[in-house]
Amino acid sequence: MSAASQARRRQAADDLEIVAFERGSFTSYSACGIPYFVGGTVKDVSALVVRTPDAFRNDHLIDARIRHEAVELDVARGAVCVLELESGGRHWEPYDELLLATGSRPIRPSLPGADARGIFGIQTLDDGLALHRTMADNPRRAVVVGGGYIGLELAEAFRARDMTVRLLEKADQVMPSLDRDMAVLVADALREFGVDLHTEEPVVGFETSDGRVRAVSTEAASYAADVVVLGLGVAPDAALARGAGIALGDAGGVRVDRRMRTSVDGVWSAGDCAEKWHRVARRWTTIPLGTHANKEGRVAGINIGGGYATFPGVVGTAVSKICEVEVARTGLNEAEARAAGFETVSVTIDSTTRAGYFPEAAPLKTKMVAEKLSGRLLGAQIVGREGAAKRIDVAAVAVWNQMTVDEVLNLDLSYAPPFSPVWDPVAMAARRAAPLVFDDAS
Amino acid sequence: MSAASQARRRQAADDLEIVAFERGSFTSYSACGIPYFVGGTVKDVSALVVRTPDAFRNDHLIDARIRHEAVELDVARGAVCVLELESGGRHWEPYDELLLATGSRPIRPSLPGADARGIFGIQTLDDGLALHRTMADNPRRAVVVGGGYIGLELAEAFRARDMTVRLLEKADQVMPSLDRDMAVLVADALREFGVDLHTEEPVVGFETSDGRVRAVSTEAASYAADVVVLGLGVAPDAALARGAGIALGDAGGVRVDRRMRTSVDGVWSAGDCAEKWHRVARRWTTIPLGTHANKEGRVAGINIGGGYATFPGVVGTAVSKICEVEVARTGLNEAEARAAGFETVSVTIDSTTRAGYFPEAAPLKTKMVAEKLSGRLLGAQIVGREGAAKRIDVAAVAVWNQMTVDEVLNLDLSYAPPFSPVWDPVAMAARRAAPLVFDDAS
Numbered sequence: 001m002s003a004a005s006q007a008r009r010r011q012a013a014d015d016l017e018i019v020a021f022e023r024g025s026f027t028s029y030s031a032c033g034i035p036y037f038v039g040g041t042v043k044d045v046s047a048l049v050v051r052t053p054d055a056f057r058n059d060h061l062i063d064a065r066i067r068h069e070a071v072e073l074d075v076a077r078g079a080v081c082v083l084e085l086e087s088g089g090r091h092w093e094p095y096d097e098l099l100l101a102t103g104s105r106p107i108r109p110s111l112p113g114a115d116a117r118g119i120f121g122i123q124t125l126d127d128g129l130a131l132h133r134t135m136a137d138n139p140r141r142a143v144v145v146g147g148g149y150i151g152l153e154l155a156e157a158f159r160a161r162d163m164t165v166r167l168l169e170k171a172d173q174v175m176p177s178l179d180r181d182m183a184v185l186v187a188d189a190l191r192e193f194g195v196d197l198h199t200e201e202p203v204v205g206f207e208t209s210d211g212r213v214r215a216v217s218t219e220a221a222s223y224a225a226d227v228v229v230l231g232l233g234v235a236p237d238a239a240l241a242r243g244a245g246i247a248l249g250d251a252g253g254v255r256v257d258r259r260m261r262t263s264v265d266g267v268w269s270a271g272d273c274a275e276k277w278h279r280v281a282r283r284w285t286t287i288p289l290g291t292h293a294n295k296e297g298r299v300a301g302i303n304i305g306g307g308y309a310t311f312p313g314v315v316g317t318a319v320s321k322i323c324e325v326e327v328a329r330t331g332l333n334e335a336e337a338r339a340a341g342f343e344t345v346s347v348t349i350d351s352t353t354r355a356g357y358f359p360e361a362a363p364l365k366t367k368m369v370a371e372k373l374s375g376r377l378l379g380a381q382i383v384g385r386e387g388a389a390k391r392i393d394v395a396a397v398a399v400w401n402q403m404t405v406d407e408v409l410n411l412d413l414s415y416a417p418p419f420s421p422v423w424d425p426v427a428m429a430a431r432r433a434a435p436l437v438f439d440d441a442s
Numbered sequence: 443m444s445a446a447s448q449a450r451r452r453q454a455a456d457d458l459e460i461v462a463f464e465r466g467s468f469t470s471y472s473a474c475g476i477p478y479f480v481g482g483t484v485k486d487v488s489a490l491v492v493r494t495p496d497a498f499r500n501d502h503l504i505d506a507r508i509r510h511e512a513v514e515l516d517v518a519r520g521a522v523c524v525l526e527l528e529s530g531g532r533h534w535e536p537y538d539e540l541l542l543a544t545g546s547r548p549i550r551p552s553l554p555g556a557d558a559r560g561i562f563g564i565q566t567l568d569d570g571l572a573l574h575r576t577m578a579d580n581p582r583r584a585v586v587v588g589g590g591y592i593g594l595e596l597a598e599a600f601r602a603r604d605m606t607v608r609l610l611e612k613a614d615q616v617m618p619s620l621d622r623d624m625a626v627l628v629a630d631a632l633r634e635f636g637v638d639l640h641t642e643e644p645v646v647g648f649e650t651s652d653g654r655v656r657a658v659s660t661e662a663a664s665y666a667a668d669v670v671v672l673g674l675g676v677a678p679d680a681a682l683a684r685g686a687g688i689a690l691g692d693a694g695g696v697r698v699d700r701r702m703r704t705s706v707d708g709v710w711s712a713g714d715c716a717e718k719w720h721r722v723a724r725r726w727t728t729i730p731l732g733t734h735a736n737k738e739g740r741v742a743g744i745n746i747g748g749g750y751a752t753f754p755g756v757v758g759t760a761v762s763k764i765c766e767v768e769v770a771r772t773g774l775n776e777a778e779a780r781a782a783g784f785e786t787v788s789v790t791i792d793s794t795t796r797a798g799y800f801p802e803a804a805p806l807k808t809k810m811v812a813e814k815l816s817g818r819l820l821g822a823q824i825v826g827r828e829g830a831a832k833r834i835d836v837a838a839v840a841v842w843n844q845m846t847v848d849e850v851l852n853l854d855l856s857y858a859p860p861f862s863p864v865w866d867p868v869a870m871a872a873r874r875a876a877p878l879v880f881d882d883a884s
Contacts, residue, residue: 015822026615030797030799030859030864031863032797032857032859033797033799033800033859036800036859041800041801042799042800042801046690047799048799057684069863079452082635091833110867131678140601166627216666255701289857290857290864291854291865291866292854294864294865295851296644301526311852312852314854315854316854317854317856317857318858319855319856319857319858319861319862320858321860321861328856330856338852353472355472355475357472357475357484357489357490358475358478358483358484359483359484384611386830387829389856389861390829390832390833390856390861390862391832391835392856393835393855394835394836394839395838395841396853396855396856397836397843397853397855398839398856400853400854401839401843401845403843405755409623409737409752410737410753411835411838411839411842412733412734412756412757412758412759412772413733413755413759413835413837413838413843414760414772414831414832414834414835414838415474415731415732415733415759415761415768416474416760416761416762416763417472417474417478418478418763419761419763419768419831420832422474422732422733422736423473423733423736424733431655431740434746
């Protein structure tokens with residue numbers, strides 16, 4: 001819908017007819033807000049919806065049709081087959097320019113009982129509403145499967161409702177996008193907030209009765225569950241593109257150039273389904289994140305509308321709040337940096353969100369990963385309390401600009417006691433990393 | 443003392459004797475914390491002191507002598523004349539390497555009564571202690587002269603003590619480092635928090651009796667005052683350098699190269715007294731700020747200790763919290779950019795600190811100034827509520843790297859509902875500025 005809006009800004013309705021088909025019941029909503037709706041922080045689902053189909057139709061002359069699923073694409077004919085989910089009818093819709101913004105689908109394990117009622121994969125607002133409706137029955141015991149962002153945010157949401165929450169993760173840490181030494185801090189915080197966390201405990205099945213989940217089984221135990229959430233990650237939903245012979249990339253998403261063009265003339269792609277160029281790893285990735293989707297949609301829409309815009313890729317920035325703990329990362333963590341062929345040095349420092357003597361100064365830990373030979377900043381991770389995480393953006397911009405740690409330590413970052421120690425935590429980490437950079441071949 | 447510590451890290455006491463002379467009674471303290479001590483947010487003055495002379499002596503083998511004022515410098519002899527303030531005695535101390543870190547002095551107006559008791563210029567912790575002692579008499583009426591950072595922070599401090607606070611500013615706005623349209627927001631906030639703000643009202647004199655200030659006079663009125671604070675800015679304290687024939691710059695500070703060397707061999711300078719290279723204005727400036735002083739001291743100390751380090755200059759980043767309002771800026775504001783010869787475009791946008799639907803989403807306004815012809819980001823200003831100001835660092839790093847607004851809008855900044863709208867305010871401002879960049883010569 002970002003693309004549609006941008007195209008409309010450049011082309012009036014007489015010059016460009018814009019039709020949008022949406023499988024679900026909503027347009028332009030904050031998927032990232034779903035955990036806060038489930039947890040009760042956001043009271044009304046309408047708060048998550050930026051613009052309704054009616055608003056698109058009336059204010060932007062964009063014909064947004066919900067509950068319409070694009071099921072087949074014929075790029076030779078220039079038409080897409082649309083299934084009207086309410087009536088079951090189908091029709092072929094011709095196009096001059098087509099944007100594939102099919103998003104991603106939550107990964108479901110192929111395990112016994114995985115399709116039972118009471119097991120939720122959270123991707124769309126319809127998913128969020130379904131889970132929210134279940135909350136009305138006052139479930140007492142939740143099991144979250146998978147310790148990534150969405151899993152942890154939902155663990156918090158259930159704790160916010162005072163439920164018993166068990167989190168099962170097959171790996172040896174939560175938050176796989178953090179290095180283990182930083183992820184441990186998140187795990188500690190989860191336990192502190194009453195989440196019963198089990199790592200290295202993969203789920204082997206779901207116990208059901210009457211088609212409804214009753215428990216989650218691992219090799220170790222069976223955990224009774226009134227509600228189960230799957231936080232096993234998502235995969236790009238590229239089925240429509242694949243079916244039409246449009247090139248996919250190695251990461252499984254639609255391959256796009258920097259103007260968001262696919263391999264087929266007149267077909268564009270943006271959002272979770274499209275691959276993103278990772279500027280540090282120097283490879284194509286899929287990163288399901290609203291802010292990328294929004295920017296890519298803008299670029300696609302400008303181009304479809306006859307303008308010129310490019311999307312320059314990502315550096316892997318992410319942030320989350322889990323109970324009282326703020327977590328953020330950008331660039332590459334140590335493991336990712338090594339996988340990308342970098343020889344690394346890294347430091348972890350303790351600091352505070354305000355001058356140490358200032359009331360409400362909160363602790364934060366900053367980890368920094370740099371290339372050993374050049375000192376180039378490759379990535380950073382922050383775990384801390386209120387006021388910690390958004391500082392990752394300093395590192396994100398520094399990584400974006402390929403700054404070295406000795407450049408970062410001298411950055412002119414804002415300082416006043418209510419906001420920072422005299423050495424900003426990011427600058428302080430860079431200062432500690434600088435002497436580790438290869439500087440003596442003797 | 444940053445320099446002394448760094449030099450000591452590289453040279454043991456047997457190789458390098460380090461003596462520090464300090465006119466005042468404290469070493470290594472947070473001057474920026476003084477308003478919070480005066481206002482009562484910080485209860486104990488010792489909290490502002492990072493390291494005492496004893497700690498320097500015992501832990502770092504640095505001979506830090508307080509109440510010792512360097513009054514004359516003879517660079518030909520390589521000696522500095524030190525006045526012992528307690529005894530009145532003087533001696534010449536020889537040196538191999540000398541660091542001038544004489545800081546700055548508050549500007550005092552040459553007006554009748556300006557030296558009366560009850561009138562405070564706040565620069566050193568001794569100044570802060572003197573003002574704090576006055577607070578014990580429960581003064582009821584404060585007049586603050588000058589609406590810069592320190593003036594506004596003290597206005598807040600007095601309001602925190604429930605005093606009647608009047609702020610007199612000769613210019614037509616407070617916060618001269620902000621553009622007027624942004625400074626107006628700060629003025630509104632000051633008034634909302636009960637500060638009686640008078641702009642375009644210069645002070646013409648101070649009414650005194652028994653050597654003590656009783657009122658502050660302007661052309662318009664006479665304002666009764668139990669305590670007066672001067673917030674008229676500071677000037678680099680370069681008298682010692684000037685007296686020794688060391689080159690000063692056009693901004694009145696000690697001229698230094700990027701290793702913090704002055705024009706005289708073996709004499710170094712760092713901190714408020716030393717000029718700083720402004721990377722955007724491309725001129726030497728004086729900016730009295732602890733974070734710069736600290737970084738410069740580190741560089742000087744590494745070099746004095748036999749290492750190699752450089753200070754790359756500043757981009758004019760500053761931040762302050764005035765009552766509930768957070769204010770920040772970086773780079774050049776519109777007026778400064780024009781003065782520096784840039785043709786500018788600028789935008790101001792309204793946004794929120796969290797997703798709009800998230801509880802405690804607070805308003806913030808972001809102004810962005812860019813070069814019209816290139817789109818290069820020249821500066822940014824932020825005024826908002828809690829969670830607003832520290833975002834200026836994103837703009838600071840972008841300005842540092844000479845990014846253009848169309849690059850800034852696509853930056854990979856962290857996004858999650860508790861931290862930001864899906865378009866980060868800084869990215870959003872860049873997005874609005876991008877179309878204004880010169881792009882069509884027809």
